Amino acid sequence: MVWQETFAQQYLTADASGLYWCTATFPNNGDNIVANGSFDQGIANFTTDLTIGIGGTWGPLSLEGTYGVTTDPSILHSNFSSCGDHTGGGSMLLLNGSAIPGESIWCQTVAVTPNTSYAFSAWLMSASPDNPAELTFAVNGVSLGTPLLAAAETCIWDEFYAVWNSGNSTTADICITNLNLQQSGNDFALDDVSFAPLCTFTDTVQVTILPAAPDVVVTGEEGLCANTSGTLQATLYPADWPLNDVVYAWSNGASSSAISIPGPGSYAVEVTGRCLNAAASFQVVEELCVDDLTMPNVFTPNGDGRNDRFAPILIGKPSDYLLEVHNRWGQLVHSSKDPNRGWDGRNEGNLASDGTYFWIVRFQERSIDGAIAQRVETGHVTLLNGR
Numbered sequence: 001m002v003w004q005e006t007f008a009q010q011y012l013t014a015d016a017s018g019l020y021w022c023t024a025t026f027p028n029n030g031d032n033i034v035a036n037g038s039f040d041q042g043i044a045n046f047t048t049d050l051t052i053g054i055g056g057t058w059g060p061l062s063l064e065g066t067y068g069v070t071t072d073p074s075i076l077h078s079n080f081s082s083c084g085d086h087t088g089g090g091s092m093l094l095l096n097g098s099a100i101p102g103e104s105i106w107c108q109t110v111a112v113t114p115n116t117s118y119a120f121s122a123w124l125m126s127a128s129p130d131n132p133a134e135l136t137f138a139v140n141g142v143s144l145g146t147p148l149l150a151a152a153e154t155c156i157w158d159e160f161y162a163v164w165n166s167g168n169s170t171t172a173d174i175c176i177t178n179l180n181l182q183q184s185g186n187d188f189a190l191d192d193v194s195f196a197p198l199c200t201f202t203d204t205v206q207v208t209i210l211p212a213a214p215d216v217v218v219t220g221e222e223g224l225c226a227n228t229s230g231t232l233q234a235t236l237y238p239a240d241w242p243l244n245d246v247v248y249a250w251s252n253g254a255s256s257s258a259i260s261i262p263g264p265g266s267y268a269v270e271v272t273g274r275c276l277n278a279a280a281s282f283q284v285v286e287e288l289c290v291d292d293l294t295m296p297n298v299f300t301p302n303g304d305g306r307n308d309r310f311a312p313i314l315i316g317k318p319s320d321y322l323l324e325v326h327n328r329w330g331q332l333v334h335s336s337k338d339p340n341r342g343w344d345g346r347n348e349g350n351l352a353s354d355g356t357y358f359w360i361v362r363f364q365e366r367s368i369d370g371a372i373a374q375r376v377e378t379g380h381v382t383l384l385n386g387r
Helices: none
Strands: 018-027 066-070 092-096 104-111 117-126 134-139 142-149 158-165 171-178 187-207 215-220 223-225 230-237 247-250 258-261 265-273 276-287 292-294 313-315 319-326 332-336 355-366 372-383
Touching: 018 117, 092 104, 104 187, 117 134, 117 171, 134 158, 142 158, 171 187, 215 265, 215 276, 230 265, 230 276, 258 265, 292 355
Parallel strands: 223 276
Antiparallel strands: 018 187, 066 092, 092 187, 104 171, 117 158, 117 187, 134 142, 134 171, 215 230, 230 258, 247 265, 265 276, 292 313, 319 332, 319 355, 355 372
């Protein structure tokens, strides 16, 4: 398994955002080109320099340099351990090691595809504990990997594995040889010999290294009058969070970043998502709100900057405001919906005459308990220092 053409390991630490790819090369067990590598067909499809065991004091493999195929070593030699084959329930090649140097214990010639990599594997087990066998593996006369030493404990299967590339070859002469020449012990089993072309699979993954998870900040009206609504806004800070699976959960059941609130109170929000878990609360206090007004009874529009306009004296912010001023003959001389504007004493651009004028004002009054009522008041105002 190779990452980014460099790291030959199963795991890679991604420490930067970007596209990562991995190529895995592995044998397909269904493509094993070795015939009878499991020995379930008995003594067939392979050659060996050893001789078939024909009997003796302890069974067919009583003599050194003999072999046989069995499902249990103790069947062919009464002093061998009783073991199963590598996969269980099948056969194995059992050998009483030879003392003659260079004798091959198993060979087979197979056809191969040029310029193709093959996985060569086999499994080795000791049938007796003394002087474990040590096997070498070769293809076309060239050794592969390192020799495999059998375990001193019996019935323990160990694997040999190496990769061979065919180059220009169209055949592969596969041979296994035992380096141990001891006559005492040196009893072992071979199983599941495989020679399979390698498959290659490449996959990619896009990795995004996230910044530190943001906090959530709530903004909005810090105070509201009784029976009035407002708006709160939850915002991630810093605002550069790249994922869009953000979920807002407010204490009032709302699920958007901005919510309408019915009045003063305590509100909380939790913001979650992949790699994100932030929470904040916000207190909206109840303000003592009163909306009312008082109308003065005299004004002097002489331009001295003092009492130049006839306007209400406000408490709070009365809504739905309308002021109308009439002269003594009932004619409308001023009308305004802006409580901060007032009447400058002019009518159609000219300063009105001194005298008494009738006014009527309409507005919504808010009491301290938040109750709202429509008010209509009337009265008189005296204009002095006119024309």
